[in-house]
Amino acid sequence: MMQVSQEDESVIPTPQLQPLDKHKRVDALDILRGLALVGILLMNIEWFNRAIISLGAHDTTLTGIDHAVGWLIRCFVEGKFYKLFALIFGMGFAVMLLRAKEVGRPFGAWFIRRMVVLLIIGLAHMIFLWGGDILHDYAIAGLLLLAWVSYKKTEDPKAYLKLALMWLMIPIFIVSVGASIFGMFFSEPKYQEMWQNELDIFTVVEQQLENNVEIIPPTNKITEDLDPISAETSSVMPSDEEIREITIADTLEQRKELLADIAEEDAAFMKGNYWEATKYRFSFTGFMLMFAPVMSLVVLMPIFILGFWLVVTEKITKHQEHHSFFKVLTRVGLGIGIPLNIASILIIQHPATAISGVLQGVGQMIFYVGQYLLSAGYLGLVICALNKQKWQKFFSAFSPMGQMALTNYLMHSVILTSIFYGYAGGQYGEISRAPQMLIVLAIIVAQIFLSKWWLNRYRFGPMEWLWRSLTYKKMQTMKL
Known part of the structure; x- marks a missing residue:
């Protein structure tokens, strides 16, 4: 899920490779990655305080400001930012592939090791920390993406875009046909x-x-x-x-x-205690892995290909030259995505929807489409902002956090399980939705400053260092 920094090329033991200059780094990816972490934390914190088995179900006990916060998170955050992360994954994959081609380095075996290590990290995270891990899904989908790149029959970027959009439309088409027959x-x-x-x-x-x-x-x-x-x-x-x-x-x-x-x-x-919680997580892992192939193939793969397309067309690497594209993306994504998400949540949370299967299907399908559109709108909005001087300084604060995305993502689980779970802070089920936002704010502010402090002294975050060392089968230089 987390992307490799372009400085990685300087540590591969190949005489053909040289350290990349600072200006060659795709800063937009780090910033997007950092912002996506904020959205993921806003979404995930609820499921450290509630049973993950009911993931996606609205908490009907919420009232007042807690209900308002829960409603806003579900409407504007849920399902949007892991998709944005998937898009960044596809972008990072393309950047790494193109850089490997530039220096004539074999890519396939190296990337397979990288995904296998990520899969192991994800499974360990799911068993020993938190059952809602998504790293294993990204690892599986990453291997599928490599297979697609290896066997694709065309180098035409337009074909990538058509394939990804058609892929995303398959669930919509199937549901639409069924709904038409019903009607x-x-x-x-x-x-x-x-x-x-x-x-x-x-x-x-x-x-x-x-x-x-x-x-x-x-x-x-x-x-x-x-x-x-x-x-x-x-x-x-x-x-x-x-x-x-x-x-x-x-x-x-x-x-x-x-x-x-x-x-x-x-x-x-x-x-x-911790052992009892770990035994439960181990048994729950089997349940989660049943959904991994569908999640990877149906949801993540087409988004990965869209991210790949954004890089090979240089729309993201030279985003200043494609301002009009991201402007349209912002207007369409937000202009249509926001009304669709509001409408879908109003339908999904209406009491009649708990009774009617038809209403459930309609609400969920609108929500499904709205998630993709709003994710696209967020992407366009951030890139348009990065093209303006007055916003660059603000958003650049999230870049170090994005460079240490794997470390920061796993630290979310360490911090939140320490607060909520019975073997640590024991606040499970005790902290409602509104106060949870204060926890999110504290974590994000701390990670912004700590990430910057760390990267001023070291080349990688701790988990990024471990990931790279295992991928390259060699201890990487840590200090700058």
Whole structure:
């Protein structure tokens, strides 16, 4: 997830390579990386204080300023900044590949080692610190990106852009086709009937959960009627009432299982010692890894290719010459992305959405599209600001933080687990959303100053040094 600094080229034991001059560094990438860390921390801090198993679910207990903060974070931060990081990953990959070609250095084996080391770091992070790690997803997607670059049949940058955009449109196309079919075949009476049925089932399930009613399994008669084998010898089809009972029982069981999973995670991080928490994280790692291939292939890969395209077209490396492009990106991304995100969150958090599967699907799809547009708008906004002298000094403060992105990302987990988890500060579930923002502010300010202090004395952050040393299979020079 974190990009290699261009100064890396000076430490590779190859006589062809020379230290890069300061002006050759792509400062925009470091600044973007530092700003993305701020957004990621704003998003992640909630999930050090709540069960990750319910990731993405809105906390309905929030009120007042806590609700306002939670709503704003979900609307303007959630899902936007890890996508921005993915874009930066693709940019960094392209920079490293092009630099390797310039000096005639083999790239594939070196980059594979780099991703394998990142995967190991990510898994260690997920097991020993925090279960919400995303480094392993970036490592897997990075290997896929290398495979794509190795076998791509064209050098035309326009083809990269078309491929990435088409790739991103696949989920939208599939959902749109399904929604169109639904809209064509569900008339108003059918829709009313479906809504009433969903409402009835939701009401019964909520009442039974409130009363802590035990799940009543379906009767043998209903089970036999639904069994395809017994159906061969029985012409009796289950009635609507019997199907309703089965649906209620299944829904109630699923809800209770989710509540039990949340309670198990809460107990591991509220009451357990470090060993108990680590055992839970180890078991949770298997659950998270099931989603890694889909996350890497469906979400990250097309964004990586977009980042690759931004570099090979020199739009990011010479962004001053492409100001009009980023200006349009800002206007379109923010102009459309902000209304879409606001609309989607209003739909998703409406009480009716908890009942209606259709509303859930509509809200989530609008949110999905809005995330990409707003991420693009943020990118354009920052680059446009960097093209103006008065903003350069402000944003340059985030550059050292971005150069030490891996170290700073992992330090977020060290700091926040020390505050929230039961084996340390014991504040799990105790600090609400608004005060969490003060913690974020303190961490970001500290990391801005500490990163600058560190890089005035050393060439890399501590974890960046470890990553490079393992990648190059040689201890790297640390001091300037």
